[in-house]
Amino acid sequence: MSARPDAGHIAYLAVNGAIITFLLAPIAIITVFALNPTPYISFPPVGISLRWFEKFFSSPEFMGALWLSLQVAVVVLVLSMVIGGLCALALARGNIPGSRVLTAFFMSPLMLPAILTGLALFQLYLLLDIGRPVWGLIMGHTLVAVPYVLRTTLAVLHNFDRRIEEAAAVHGASPARVFFEVTLPLIRPGVFAGGIFAFIVSFDQFPISLFLVMPQGETLPVVLFNYMKFDLDGAIAAASMVSILMAVSVVVILEKVIGLKSYVKL
Amino acid sequence: MDQSASSPASIGLDAVSKSYDGRVRAVDAVSLDVKPGEFFSLLGPSGCGKTTTLRMIAGFETVDTGRIRVGDRDVTDVPVHKRDMGMVFQSYALFPHRTVAENVAFGLRMRKVPKAEIEERVRAALALVALTGFEDRRPGQLSGGQQQRVALARAIVIRPPVLLCDEPLGALDRKLRQQMQFELKQLQKELGVTLVFVTHDQEEALAMSDRIAVMNAGRIEQIGTPTEIYDRPRTRFVADFIGEINLIERPGGKALAVRPEKIVLGAPGAVLDGTIDSASFLGGQTLYRVALSDGRQMLVKETNAGERPVRSVGDKVGLAWAAADGVELEA
Ligand SMILES: Nc1ncnc2c1ncn2[C@@H]1O[C@H](COP(=O)(O)OP(=O)(O)OP(=O)(O)O)[C@@H](O)[C@H]1O
Ligand SMILES: [Mg+2]
Numbered sequence: 001m002s003a004r005p006d007a008g009h010i011a012y013l014a015v016n017g018a019i020i021t022f023l024l025a026p027i028a029i030i031t032v033f034a035l036n037p038t039p040y041i042s043f044p045p046v047g048i049s050l051r052w053f054e055k056f057f058s059s060p061e062f063m064g065a066l067w068l069s070l071q072v073a074v075v076v077l078v079l080s081m082v083i084g085g086l087c088a089l090a091l092a093r094g095n096i097p098g099s100r101v102l103t104a105f106f107m108s109p110l111m112l113p114a115i116l117t118g119l120a121l122f123q124l125y126l127l128l129d130i131g132r133p134v135w136g137l138i139m140g141h142t143l144v145a146v147p148y149v150l151r152t153t154l155a156v157l158h159n160f161d162r163r164i165e166e167a168a169a170v171h172g173a174s175p176a177r178v179f180f181e182v183t184l185p186l187i188r189p190g191v192f193a194g195g196i197f198a199f200i201v202s203f204d205q206f207p208i209s210l211f212l213v214m215p216q217g218e219t220l221p222v223v224l225f226n227y228m229k230f231d232l233d234g235a236i237a238a239a240s241m242v243s244i245l246m247a248v249s250v251v252v253i254l255e256k257v258i259g260l261k262s263y264v265k266l
Numbered sequence: 267m268d269q270s271a272s273s274p275a276s277i278g279l280d281a282v283s284k285s286y287d288g289r290v291r292a293v294d295a296v297s298l299d300v301k302p303g304e305f306f307s308l309l310g311p312s313g314c315g316k317t318t319t320l321r322m323i324a325g326f327e328t329v330d331t332g333r334i335r336v337g338d339r340d341v342t343d344v345p346v347h348k349r350d351m352g353m354v355f356q357s358y359a360l361f362p363h364r365t366v367a368e369n370v371a372f373g374l375r376m377r378k379v380p381k382a383e384i385e386e387r388v389r390a391a392l393a394l395v396a397l398t399g400f401e402d403r404r405p406g407q408l409s410g411g412q413q414q415r416v417a418l419a420r421a422i423v424i425r426p427p428v429l430l431c432d433e434p435l436g437a438l439d440r441k442l443r444q445q446m447q448f449e450l451k452q453l454q455k456e457l458g459v460t461l462v463f464v465t466h467d468q469e470e471a472l473a474m475s476d477r478i479a480v481m482n483a484g485r486i487e488q489i490g491t492p493t494e495i496y497d498r499p500r501t502r503f504v505a506d507f508i509g510e511i512n513l514i515e516r517p518g519g520k521a522l523a524v525r526p527e528k529i530v531l532g533a534p535g536a537v538l539d540g541t542i543d544s545a546s547f548l549g550g551q552t553l554y555r556v557a558l559s560d561g562r563q564m565l566v567k568e569t570n571a572g573e574r575p576v577r578s579v580g581d582k583v584g585l586a587w588a589a590a591d592g593v594e595l596e597a
Binding site: 181 | 325349350359361363372376417
C-alpha cells in the first residue's frame with residue numbers, strides 16, 4: 001500500500017529542494033570552473049582538467065598564503081575556545097553583576113560590520129605604533145571569533161543540570177575534579193561547535209585581514225582578492241575548492257576525533 | 267586505613283536556620299537527632315524546607331546559624347566533598363557521558379581505591395540493585411527505574427556512613443515506586459546505613475521510616491515513629507497532614523482529634539449524634555460522612571468484615587470512641 005502523496009508534502013519537498021539548490025549551487029559552479037581548462041572563467045565548460053589546481057599548488061604565493069591562513073586559523077581556534085569557554089563559564093556561573101550587559105558586550109563584534117572592526121583595529125595599532133604583526137592579525141580574528149564560542153557554550157551551560165556536578169561533589173570530587181570530570185566534558189561539545197565557527201571565521205576572514213596584513217604576509221582571502229583584480233581564471237575557483245575542503249575537513253576531524261555529540265539537551 | 271569498614275553514623279542538627287537572600291526563613295531553628303542505622307524521613311508539604319535541610323546536611327548550602335554533626339565530627343564548615351556521604355537525587359543526576367559502571371565507580375575513584383577493588387565493588391553494587399549486565403550502557407539508554415538503581419548503586423558503593431535521598435522515587439510511576447520503596451528499605455536494613463529520606467508523600471514516609479520529622483514552614487512540628495505520628499499527632503498541622511482526621515474544637519483554641527477508623531457507630535444517644543450524609547465504599551472499608559445536629563461533619567470509617575448492620579444515607583446514628591483514641595492537640 002502506498003500513500004498518495006498529498007499537495008502539502010509535495011510543496012514541502014519542493015521548498016526544501018529549492019533551498020538546498022540555492023545553498024549548493026555556488027559550490028557546484030565553483031567546481032565546474034575549477035575543472036574547466038579554458039584560460040578565463042567561461043560557460044559552458046569545454047572539458048575537465050586539473051591545471052588550475054596545479055597552478056594553485058605550485059604557486060609559492062598561494063601556498064604561502066594558504067599556510068599562513070591555516071596557522072592563523074588554528075591559533076584563533078584554540079584562543080577563541082579558551083577565551084570564549086572561560087568567558088561563558090564566568091558569565092553563566094560567576095554571579096557577576098550586570099552579566100547580561102557583559103554578555104551583550106562580548107557578543108557585539110557579531111553585530112558590527114567586520115569592516116568597522118578592522119578599521120578600528122587598524123587605527124588602534126597605528127596609534128600604539130606596533131606595526132602590523134601576525135599576533136595583531138590573530139587578535140583581530142579572535143575578537144570576532146570569540147562570540148561564536150561564547151554563544152554555543154552559553155547555550156550548553158544554560159541547559160546544564162547542576163545536580164550532576166553536585167552528585168560528583170557529594171561523592172568525593174573536589175571543585176577542581178568536578179570541573180575536569182564533569183563540567184568540562186559536558187560543555188566540550190558546545191565549545192568545539194563554536195570552535196568550528198571560529199576556525200571558519202578566521203580562515204575565511206577578509207575585511208579585518210585587509211586592514212591588518214602586511215604586504216609580505218597576506219592571508220589566502222586577501223591574496224585571492226588581489227589576484228582577482230588582475231586575473232580572473234580558474235585558479236580562483238580551484239583555491240575556493242581547496243578552502244571549502246579545508247573547512248569541511250576541520251568539521252569532520254573535530255567530529256571524529258573529539259565527538260560533537262552533546263549530552264546536554266539544547 | 268580500611269575505607270570499606272565505615273559504620274553508620276548518627277546525624278545531629280542543632281538549631282539550624284537558613285534564609286535565602288534575606289527573605290523568610292526556608293529552615294527555621296531545626297534540631298533533630300538521627301540514630302546510627304536509622305531510616306529517618308523529612309516529611310512535609312511543598313516548600314516547607316525539606317530539600318534545604320537535606321542540602322545543608324550534604325553541604326551544598328551553608329547554614330546561617332546552628333551546627334551540623336555527623337558521628338562525633340562537626341561538619342558545619344566541612345566542604346561537600348569531604349563529608350563522606352552518599353546521595354540519591356530526584357532527577358538521578360547521573361553522569362551522562364559515562365557508562366553505568368563508570369558512574370558507579372566514581373566515588374571509589376575519587377577515594378583512590380585500587381582498581382581491582384573498584385571493579386569488584388562496582389560488580390557487587392550493580393548486582394545488589396539487579397543491574398548486572400548493564401555495565402557498558404549509558405544513562406540515556408536506561409529506563410527511569412534503571413537510572414534510579416544506578417544512582418542508588420553509585421551512592422551505596424562507597425559504603426557511606428550516611429545516605430541522603432531527596433524524593434528519590436518521585437519520578438517513578440506508582441507500581442515501580444512501591445516496588446522501589448520495598449527494595450530501598452530492604453537495602454537500607456541490609457547495609458545498616460543511616461538514611462535521611464525526603465518526601466512529601468505521607469504514605470511513603472509511614473511505610474518506610476523508623477522515625478519521621480514532620481515539617482511545616484521551615485519548622486519541625488513533630489518527630490516520632492510512624493505510629494506515634496499517626497496515632498498521637500501533637501499539632502493540628504500534623505493531624506491534618508497525615509491521613510484523615512476529625513477535629514473537635516474545644517474552648518481556648520484547643521482541639522480534640524479522632525481518626526475516622528477509631529469511631530464506633532451505634533444507636534443514637536452516644537457521645538455525639540448525627541445523620542449519615544454520604545457513604546463511600548472503599549473496598550475493605552466504608553467511609554461515612556455524618557452530619558451532626560450542630561451542623562459539623564464527622565468522618566467515620568467502618569471495616570467491612572463480619573456481621574454489621576447495613577447503613578444507608580439518612581440513617582440516624584450515634585458516634586463513640588475510646589477515651590484513649592481521642593488526642594488532645596497542643597495548638
Ligand atoms: N535557591 C533558592 N533561592 C531562593 N529561595 C529558595 C531556594 N531554594 C529554596 N528556596 C525557598 O525556600 C523554601 C524551602 O524550599 P525547599 O526546596 O527546601 O522546599 P521543599 O520542602 O523541598 O519543597 P518541595 O517538596 O516542593 O521540594 C521555599 O519557600 C523555596 O521557595
Ligand atoms: Mg524539595
